[in-house]
Amino acid sequence: xxxxxxxxxxxxxxxxxxxxxxxxxxxxxxxxxxxxxxxxxxxxxxxxxxxxxxxxxxxxxxxxxxxxxxxxxxxxxxxxxxxxxxxxxxxxxxxxxxxxxxxxxxxxxxxxxxxxxxxxxxxxxxxxxxxxxxxxxxxxxxxxxxxxxxxxx
Amino acid sequence: xxxxxxxxxxxxxxxxxxxxxxxxxxxxxxxxxxxxxxxxxxxxxxxxxxxxxxxxxxxxxxxxxxxxxxxxxxxxxxxxxxxxxxxxxxxxxxxxxxxxxxxxxxxxxxxxxxxxxxxxxxxxxxxxxxxxxxxxxxxxxxxxxxxxxxxxxxxxxxxxxxxxxxxxxxxxxxxxxxxxxxxxxxxxxxxxxxxxxxxxxxxxxxxxxxxxxxxxxxxxxxxxxxxxx
Numbered sequence: 001x002x003x004x005x006x007x008x009x010x011x012x013x014x015x016x017x018x019x020x021x022x023x024x025x026x027x028x029x030x031x032x033x034x035x036x037x038x039x040x041x042x043x044x045x046x047x048x049x050x051x052x053x054x055x056x057x058x059x060x061x062x063x064x065x066x067x068x069x070x071x072x073x074x075x076x077x078x079x080x081x082x083x084x085x086x087x088x089x090x091x092x093x094x095x096x097x098x099x100x101x102x103x104x105x106x107x108x109x110x111x112x113x114x115x116x117x118x119x120x121x122x123x124x125x126x127x128x129x130x131x132x133x134x135x136x137x138x139x140x141x142x143x144x145x146x147x148x149x150x151x152x153x
Numbered sequence: 154x155x156x157x158x159x160x161x162x163x164x165x166x167x168x169x170x171x172x173x174x175x176x177x178x179x180x181x182x183x184x185x186x187x188x189x190x191x192x193x194x195x196x197x198x199x200x201x202x203x204x205x206x207x208x209x210x211x212x213x214x215x216x217x218x219x220x221x222x223x224x225x226x227x228x229x230x231x232x233x234x235x236x237x238x239x240x241x242x243x244x245x246x247x248x249x250x251x252x253x254x255x256x257x258x259x260x261x262x263x264x265x266x267x268x269x270x271x272x273x274x275x276x277x278x279x280x281x282x283x284x285x286x287x288x289x290x291x292x293x294x295x296x297x298x299x300x301x302x303x304x305x306x307x308x309x310x311x312x313x314x315x316x317x318x319x320x321x322x323x324x325x326x327x328x329x330x331x332x333x334x335x336x337x338x339x340x341x342x343x344x345x346x347x348x349x350x351x352x353x354x355x356x357x358x359x360x361x362x363x364x365x366x367x368x369x370x371x372x373x374x375x376x377x378x379x380x381x382x
Contacts, residue, residue: 007207011226012216068227119205120227124274126206 004085004121008075011120013068015076019043028081033089033152035081039097039145040073041138042066051141055104058143067096067113070146075121082152091118091128093149099142100134107132114146158295158303160228162236163197165291165310165356166244166319167366168332175335175360175369178244178319180327181347188302192348193338195356196243196323197236199304203265204234206273211252212285222290222307223377232307233288238265238272240311244319244330248288248311249281262322287311289370292359293377294352308356310373312366335360351382 008015018027029036042048054063071094079085096111098104111132118126138145166178179193207230210218219229237248242265247255257275264270276282292308313319321330333341335357341347342354349357363369 002209010207010215011230012219013226115202116205116227116231119202120207120230123206123277124271 004075004088005079007121008072011117013072013117015079016044016073018073018077018080019046027077030081030152034092035078035148035150035152037074037077037148037150039095039147040070040077041140041142041145042069043073044069048140048142050143052143053099053101053104053137054110054143055101055106058099060106060109063098063110063143064113066142066144067110067146068117070096070144071114071117071148074146074148075117078148078150085121087153088122088125089151089153090125091122091148092151094118094128094130095147096130096132097135097138097145098132099136099138099144104134107134110144111146158305160200160232160235161198161304161306162200162232162239163195163306163308164236164240164248164288165195165308165360166240166246166313167310167360167369168313168315169365170334172334174364175366176332177335177338177357177360178330179333179338179353180243180321180323180330183326183328186326188304189348189350192350192353193333194350194353195308196240197306198239198242200231200235201238201268203268203271203273204231204238206234206271208234208237208273208276209282210285211282218285218290221374221376222293223379224307233283233309234272236288236307236309236311237276237283241272242266243323243327245322246313246317246319247281248313249276249279249283250314250317252282252284252287255279255281286370289373290377291374292352292356293379295379295381297381305379306352307377308352310369312370352380355380355382 098107170176184190219226289310291310
Protein backbone atom coordinates (compact mmCIF):
# COMPACT_ATOMS: atom_id res chain seq x y z
CA UNK A 1 0.00 0.00 0.00
CA UNK A 2 1.57 3.27 -1.04
CA UNK A 3 0.91 6.13 1.33
CA UNK A 4 1.99 9.75 1.11
CA UNK A 5 4.53 8.91 3.81
CA UNK A 6 5.98 6.04 1.73
CA UNK A 7 6.16 8.27 -1.36
CA UNK A 8 8.08 10.85 0.63
CA UNK A 9 10.56 8.14 1.60
CA UNK A 10 10.75 6.89 -2.01
CA UNK A 11 11.72 10.40 -3.06
CA UNK A 12 14.56 10.38 -0.53
CA UNK A 13 12.88 13.12 1.51
CA UNK A 14 12.05 13.21 5.22
CA UNK A 15 9.38 15.11 7.12
CA UNK A 16 11.01 17.44 9.63
CA UNK A 17 9.78 17.95 13.18
CA UNK A 18 7.32 20.81 13.43
CA UNK A 19 8.97 23.88 14.94
CA UNK A 20 7.29 25.66 17.81
CA UNK A 21 5.67 28.91 16.74
CA UNK A 22 7.67 32.06 17.40
CA UNK A 23 4.68 34.09 18.59
CA UNK A 24 1.12 33.69 19.79
CA UNK A 25 -0.18 31.62 16.89
CA UNK A 26 -0.30 27.91 16.02
CA UNK A 27 1.27 26.09 13.05
CA UNK A 28 -2.05 24.59 11.96
CA UNK A 29 -5.75 25.25 12.43
CA UNK A 30 -8.44 22.75 11.51
CA UNK A 31 -11.94 24.03 10.98
CA UNK A 32 -14.52 21.54 9.78
CA UNK A 33 -12.69 19.36 7.27
CA UNK A 34 -10.25 22.05 6.19
CA UNK A 35 -6.75 22.38 7.60
CA UNK A 36 -4.92 25.71 7.24
CA UNK A 37 -1.18 25.93 7.86
CA UNK A 38 0.68 29.01 8.92
CA UNK A 39 3.20 30.32 6.42
CA UNK A 40 6.20 27.97 6.33
CA UNK A 41 9.74 29.20 5.85
CA UNK A 42 12.45 26.94 4.36
CA UNK A 43 13.90 26.28 7.79
CA UNK A 44 16.10 23.21 8.20
CA UNK A 45 16.92 22.46 11.85
CA UNK A 46 15.72 25.93 12.71
CA UNK A 47 18.01 27.77 10.28
CA UNK A 48 17.81 29.25 6.80
CA UNK A 49 20.52 27.98 4.43
CA UNK A 50 19.96 30.83 1.96
CA UNK A 51 18.63 34.35 2.45
CA UNK A 52 17.95 37.26 0.11
CA UNK A 53 15.84 38.22 -2.90
CA UNK A 54 15.12 35.95 -5.83
CA UNK A 55 16.34 37.45 -9.06
CA UNK A 56 19.19 39.18 -7.19
CA UNK A 57 21.39 37.16 -4.81
CA UNK A 58 19.18 34.04 -4.95
CA UNK A 59 18.69 32.10 -8.21
CA UNK A 60 15.39 30.61 -9.43
CA UNK A 61 16.86 27.12 -9.03
CA UNK A 62 17.87 27.76 -5.43
CA UNK A 63 14.49 29.29 -4.63
CA UNK A 64 12.69 26.35 -6.29
CA UNK A 65 14.59 23.97 -3.98
CA UNK A 66 13.67 26.17 -0.99
CA UNK A 67 9.99 26.02 -1.99
CA UNK A 68 10.22 22.23 -1.72
CA UNK A 69 11.60 22.53 1.83
CA UNK A 70 8.79 24.97 2.72
CA UNK A 71 6.13 22.57 1.50
CA UNK A 72 7.70 19.61 3.34
CA UNK A 73 7.54 21.71 6.49
CA UNK A 74 3.89 22.45 5.72
CA UNK A 75 3.13 18.76 5.09
CA UNK A 76 4.82 17.93 8.42
CA UNK A 77 2.61 20.48 10.16
CA UNK A 78 -0.50 18.95 8.58
CA UNK A 79 0.59 15.45 9.60
CA UNK A 80 1.17 16.60 13.18
CA UNK A 81 -2.45 17.74 13.22
CA UNK A 82 -4.21 14.85 11.44
CA UNK A 83 -1.95 11.84 12.13
CA UNK A 84 -1.89 9.91 8.85
CA UNK A 85 -1.41 11.76 5.56
CA UNK A 86 -3.68 9.20 3.88
CA UNK A 87 -6.48 11.17 5.56
CA UNK A 88 -5.82 14.02 3.09
CA UNK A 89 -8.73 14.14 0.66
CA UNK A 90 -7.08 16.78 -1.48
CA UNK A 91 -4.71 19.70 -1.44
CA UNK A 92 -7.03 22.68 -1.94
CA UNK A 93 -4.79 25.71 -2.22
CA UNK A 94 -1.13 26.68 -2.19
CA UNK A 95 -0.06 30.24 -1.56
CA UNK A 96 3.59 30.99 -2.29
CA UNK A 97 5.34 34.21 -1.33
CA UNK A 98 8.60 34.95 -3.14
CA UNK A 99 10.89 37.72 -1.88
CA UNK A 100 11.66 39.25 -5.24
CA UNK A 101 14.11 41.66 -6.80
CA UNK A 102 12.15 44.57 -8.35
CA UNK A 103 12.37 43.27 -11.93
CA UNK A 104 11.83 39.59 -11.10
CA UNK A 105 8.59 38.16 -12.50
CA UNK A 106 9.09 34.39 -12.58
CA UNK A 107 7.51 33.69 -9.18
CA UNK A 108 5.58 30.69 -10.60
CA UNK A 109 8.85 28.94 -11.50
CA UNK A 110 9.84 29.18 -7.83
CA UNK A 111 6.53 27.96 -6.41
CA UNK A 112 6.54 25.08 -8.93
CA UNK A 113 8.97 23.37 -6.53
CA UNK A 114 6.17 23.11 -3.97
CA UNK A 115 3.56 22.00 -6.51
CA UNK A 116 5.82 19.25 -7.83
CA UNK A 117 6.37 17.83 -4.36
CA UNK A 118 2.62 17.87 -3.67
CA UNK A 119 1.92 16.15 -6.96
CA UNK A 120 4.57 13.48 -6.29
CA UNK A 121 3.43 12.86 -2.72
CA UNK A 122 -0.36 13.06 -3.13
CA UNK A 123 -0.85 12.11 -6.80
CA UNK A 124 -4.12 13.41 -8.25
CA UNK A 125 -5.17 14.47 -4.73
CA UNK A 126 -2.23 16.89 -4.91
CA UNK A 127 -3.73 18.95 -7.74
CA UNK A 128 -4.46 22.36 -6.27
CA UNK A 129 -5.36 25.99 -6.86
CA UNK A 130 -2.42 28.31 -6.34
CA UNK A 131 -1.29 31.88 -5.99
CA UNK A 132 2.35 32.93 -6.46
CA UNK A 133 3.13 36.39 -5.15
CA UNK A 134 6.23 38.51 -5.34
CA UNK A 135 6.86 40.46 -2.13
CA UNK A 136 9.51 42.94 -1.01
CA UNK A 137 10.78 41.00 1.98
CA UNK A 138 9.91 37.97 4.13
CA UNK A 139 10.67 37.17 7.80
CA UNK A 140 14.37 36.49 8.50
CA UNK A 141 15.05 37.60 4.90
CA UNK A 142 13.83 34.18 3.70
CA UNK A 143 13.50 33.96 -0.10
CA UNK A 144 10.29 31.87 -0.04
CA UNK A 145 7.31 31.21 2.23
CA UNK A 146 4.53 28.72 1.51
CA UNK A 147 1.14 28.06 3.11
CA UNK A 148 -1.33 25.27 2.42
CA UNK A 149 -5.05 24.67 2.69
CA UNK A 150 -5.86 20.95 2.82
CA UNK A 151 -9.17 19.11 2.89
CA UNK A 152 -9.18 16.03 5.13
CA UNK A 153 -11.55 13.11 5.70
CA UNK B 154 18.25 37.19 -20.04
CA UNK B 155 19.53 33.84 -21.29
CA UNK B 156 17.05 31.28 -22.53
CA UNK B 157 16.06 28.86 -19.80
CA UNK B 158 16.44 25.24 -20.89
CA UNK B 159 13.51 22.85 -20.64
CA UNK B 160 13.94 19.37 -19.18
CA UNK B 161 13.18 16.68 -21.72
CA UNK B 162 13.31 12.91 -22.13
CA UNK B 163 14.12 10.86 -25.22
CA UNK B 164 13.64 7.11 -25.56
CA UNK B 165 15.72 4.79 -27.70
CA UNK B 166 13.35 1.89 -28.40
CA UNK B 167 15.63 -1.00 -29.29
CA UNK B 168 15.43 -4.67 -30.29
CA UNK B 169 17.71 -7.29 -31.79
CA UNK B 170 17.69 -7.37 -35.58
CA UNK B 171 16.92 -10.68 -37.27
CA UNK B 172 20.08 -10.20 -39.35
CA UNK B 173 22.32 -9.37 -36.37
CA UNK B 174 22.98 -6.08 -34.60
CA UNK B 175 20.54 -3.70 -32.97
CA UNK B 176 17.51 -1.93 -34.44
CA UNK B 177 16.19 1.39 -33.13
CA UNK B 178 12.89 3.13 -33.85
CA UNK B 179 13.13 6.65 -35.30
CA UNK B 180 10.66 9.25 -36.51
CA UNK B 181 11.31 11.69 -39.31
CA UNK B 182 10.25 15.17 -38.23
CA UNK B 183 8.31 17.36 -40.67
CA UNK B 184 10.09 20.28 -42.32
CA UNK B 185 8.11 23.13 -40.82
CA UNK B 186 9.08 22.59 -37.17
CA UNK B 187 11.21 25.20 -35.45
CA UNK B 188 13.39 22.63 -33.72
CA UNK B 189 15.21 20.05 -35.87
CA UNK B 190 13.09 20.10 -39.06
CA UNK B 191 13.51 17.02 -41.30
CA UNK B 192 15.71 15.28 -38.72
CA UNK B 193 15.38 11.62 -37.80
CA UNK B 194 14.91 11.45 -34.03
CA UNK B 195 13.94 9.07 -31.25
CA UNK B 196 10.54 9.63 -29.62
CA UNK B 197 10.59 12.12 -26.76
CA UNK B 198 9.68 15.56 -25.56
CA UNK B 199 9.63 18.04 -22.72
CA UNK B 200 8.52 17.30 -19.15
CA UNK B 201 5.00 18.55 -18.42
CA UNK B 202 3.18 19.30 -15.18
CA UNK B 203 1.46 15.90 -14.96
CA UNK B 204 4.85 14.13 -14.92
CA UNK B 205 5.48 15.13 -11.29
CA UNK B 206 3.12 12.43 -10.00
CA UNK B 207 5.14 9.57 -8.56
CA UNK B 208 4.64 6.48 -10.71
CA UNK B 209 5.26 2.88 -9.68
CA UNK B 210 8.80 1.71 -10.46
CA UNK B 211 10.01 -1.87 -10.06
CA UNK B 212 13.61 -3.03 -9.95
CA UNK B 213 16.06 -0.37 -8.90
CA UNK B 214 14.78 2.21 -6.43
CA UNK B 215 14.01 5.70 -7.66
CA UNK B 216 16.84 6.98 -5.49
CA UNK B 217 19.36 4.68 -7.21
CA UNK B 218 18.12 5.53 -10.72
CA UNK B 219 18.27 9.23 -9.84
CA UNK B 220 21.85 8.78 -8.74
CA UNK B 221 22.76 7.28 -12.16
CA UNK B 222 21.02 10.25 -13.82
CA UNK B 223 22.80 12.66 -11.47
CA UNK B 224 19.53 14.36 -10.50
CA UNK B 225 17.26 14.45 -7.46
CA UNK B 226 14.64 11.67 -7.20
CA UNK B 227 11.77 14.10 -7.86
CA UNK B 228 13.36 15.13 -11.15
CA UNK B 229 14.24 11.54 -12.08
CA UNK B 230 10.57 10.65 -11.62
CA UNK B 231 9.51 13.56 -13.85
CA UNK B 232 11.96 12.61 -16.59
CA UNK B 233 11.01 8.93 -16.52
CA UNK B 234 7.30 9.76 -16.52
CA UNK B 235 7.91 12.06 -19.50
CA UNK B 236 9.80 9.22 -21.22
CA UNK B 237 6.94 6.76 -20.71
CA UNK B 238 4.33 9.36 -21.71
CA UNK B 239 6.07 10.56 -24.85
CA UNK B 240 6.80 6.98 -25.94
CA UNK B 241 3.11 6.14 -25.63
CA UNK B 242 2.01 9.37 -27.31
CA UNK B 243 4.38 8.96 -30.26
CA UNK B 244 4.65 5.19 -30.75
CA UNK B 245 1.65 3.65 -28.96
CA UNK B 246 4.06 1.52 -26.90
CA UNK B 247 3.46 1.31 -23.16
CA UNK B 248 6.87 0.61 -21.67
CA UNK B 249 5.22 -1.13 -18.71
CA UNK B 250 3.86 -3.72 -21.16
CA UNK B 251 7.19 -5.51 -21.32
CA UNK B 252 6.26 -7.20 -18.09
CA UNK B 253 2.70 -6.12 -17.34
CA UNK B 254 0.39 -6.26 -20.39
CA UNK B 255 -1.83 -3.20 -20.43
CA UNK B 256 -4.75 -2.06 -22.49
CA UNK B 257 -4.20 1.61 -23.07
CA UNK B 258 -6.37 2.97 -25.81
CA UNK B 259 -6.43 5.78 -28.33
CA UNK B 260 -8.77 7.55 -25.89
CA UNK B 261 -6.07 7.33 -23.20
CA UNK B 262 -3.57 8.79 -25.65
CA UNK B 263 -5.87 11.71 -26.42
CA UNK B 264 -6.51 12.27 -22.69
CA UNK B 265 -2.76 12.40 -22.07
CA UNK B 266 -2.19 14.81 -24.94
CA UNK B 267 -4.90 17.09 -23.57
CA UNK B 268 -3.63 16.84 -19.98
CA UNK B 269 -6.78 15.10 -18.73
CA UNK B 270 -4.81 12.25 -17.19
CA UNK B 271 -1.24 11.41 -16.26
CA UNK B 272 1.13 8.51 -16.78
CA UNK B 273 0.98 7.78 -13.04
CA UNK B 274 -2.83 7.57 -13.15
CA UNK B 275 -2.85 5.30 -16.22
CA UNK B 276 -0.25 2.98 -14.68
CA UNK B 277 -2.14 2.87 -11.39
CA UNK B 278 -5.42 2.14 -13.19
CA UNK B 279 -3.86 -0.97 -14.76
CA UNK B 280 -1.85 -1.75 -11.63
CA UNK B 281 1.12 -1.74 -13.99
CA UNK B 282 4.66 -0.87 -13.01
CA UNK B 283 7.55 0.33 -15.11
CA UNK B 284 10.65 -1.79 -14.53
CA UNK B 285 13.96 0.01 -14.26
CA UNK B 286 15.46 -2.53 -16.73
CA UNK B 287 13.00 -1.31 -19.38
CA UNK B 288 14.01 2.35 -19.11
CA UNK B 289 17.75 2.60 -18.67
CA UNK B 290 19.40 6.03 -18.26
CA UNK B 291 21.75 6.21 -21.22
CA UNK B 292 22.99 9.73 -21.99
CA UNK B 293 22.46 13.38 -21.04
CA UNK B 294 22.69 16.17 -23.59
CA UNK B 295 22.11 19.91 -23.33
CA UNK B 296 21.53 21.76 -26.59
CA UNK B 297 24.25 24.41 -27.05
CA UNK B 298 23.48 27.96 -25.95
CA UNK B 299 23.46 29.32 -29.52
CA UNK B 300 20.38 27.21 -30.30
CA UNK B 301 17.22 29.24 -29.65
CA UNK B 302 15.34 26.21 -28.28
CA UNK B 303 17.28 24.75 -25.38
CA UNK B 304 16.52 21.24 -24.13
CA UNK B 305 18.28 19.54 -21.23
CA UNK B 306 17.62 16.01 -22.39
CA UNK B 307 18.05 12.65 -20.71
CA UNK B 308 18.19 9.70 -23.13
CA UNK B 309 16.81 6.34 -21.99
CA UNK B 310 17.53 2.95 -23.58
CA UNK B 311 14.35 0.86 -23.77
CA UNK B 312 14.62 -2.75 -24.93
CA UNK B 313 11.23 -3.82 -26.34
CA UNK B 314 9.92 -7.32 -26.88
CA UNK B 315 9.85 -8.68 -30.43
CA UNK B 316 6.05 -8.90 -30.39
CA UNK B 317 5.57 -5.27 -29.32
CA UNK B 318 5.24 -3.20 -32.45
CA UNK B 319 5.33 0.60 -32.38
CA UNK B 320 2.93 2.50 -34.59
CA UNK B 321 3.38 5.81 -36.33
CA UNK B 322 0.74 7.75 -34.44
CA UNK B 323 2.30 11.19 -34.15
CA UNK B 324 0.21 13.14 -36.59
CA UNK B 325 1.45 16.60 -37.38
CA UNK B 326 5.06 16.36 -36.25
CA UNK B 327 6.43 13.28 -38.00
CA UNK B 328 6.07 12.18 -41.61
CA UNK B 329 7.22 8.63 -41.09
CA UNK B 330 8.47 6.29 -38.42
CA UNK B 331 10.12 2.87 -38.61
CA UNK B 332 12.76 0.52 -37.26
CA UNK B 333 16.28 1.24 -38.48
CA UNK B 334 19.23 -1.07 -38.19
CA UNK B 335 21.89 0.99 -36.44
CA UNK B 336 24.47 0.47 -39.21
CA UNK B 337 21.85 1.25 -41.87
CA UNK B 338 21.01 4.57 -40.18
CA UNK B 339 24.69 5.47 -39.87
CA UNK B 340 25.24 4.61 -43.55
CA UNK B 341 22.22 6.69 -44.66
CA UNK B 342 23.52 9.57 -42.57
CA UNK B 343 26.98 9.34 -44.18
CA UNK B 344 25.34 9.27 -47.61
CA UNK B 345 23.39 12.44 -46.75
CA UNK B 346 20.04 10.70 -47.08
CA UNK B 347 18.93 11.41 -43.53
CA UNK B 348 19.68 14.19 -41.03
CA UNK B 349 20.74 13.22 -37.52
CA UNK B 350 21.30 15.60 -34.62
CA UNK B 351 24.68 15.17 -32.98
CA UNK B 352 23.34 13.45 -29.81
CA UNK B 353 21.32 11.01 -31.95
CA UNK B 354 24.42 10.23 -33.99
CA UNK B 355 26.47 9.68 -30.84
CA UNK B 356 23.90 7.23 -29.44
CA UNK B 357 23.92 5.31 -32.74
CA UNK B 358 27.72 5.22 -32.85
CA UNK B 359 27.74 3.84 -29.30
CA UNK B 360 25.16 1.17 -30.11
CA UNK B 361 27.04 0.20 -33.26
CA UNK B 362 29.77 -1.26 -31.06
CA UNK B 363 27.45 -3.95 -29.70
CA UNK B 364 25.99 -6.94 -31.50
CA UNK B 365 22.85 -7.29 -29.37
CA UNK B 366 20.56 -5.38 -27.04
CA UNK B 367 21.75 -7.55 -24.14
CA UNK B 368 25.36 -6.68 -24.87
CA UNK B 369 24.51 -2.96 -25.01
CA UNK B 370 22.64 -3.22 -21.69
CA UNK B 371 25.63 -4.91 -20.07
CA UNK B 372 27.62 -1.77 -20.93
CA UNK B 373 25.04 0.61 -19.47
CA UNK B 374 26.50 3.81 -17.98
CA UNK B 375 27.08 3.85 -14.24
CA UNK B 376 26.59 7.60 -13.98
CA UNK B 377 25.57 10.10 -16.66
CA UNK B 378 27.50 13.27 -17.37
CA UNK B 379 25.99 16.24 -19.15
CA UNK B 380 27.38 16.79 -22.65
CA UNK B 381 26.74 19.69 -24.98
CA UNK B 382 25.49 19.10 -28.49
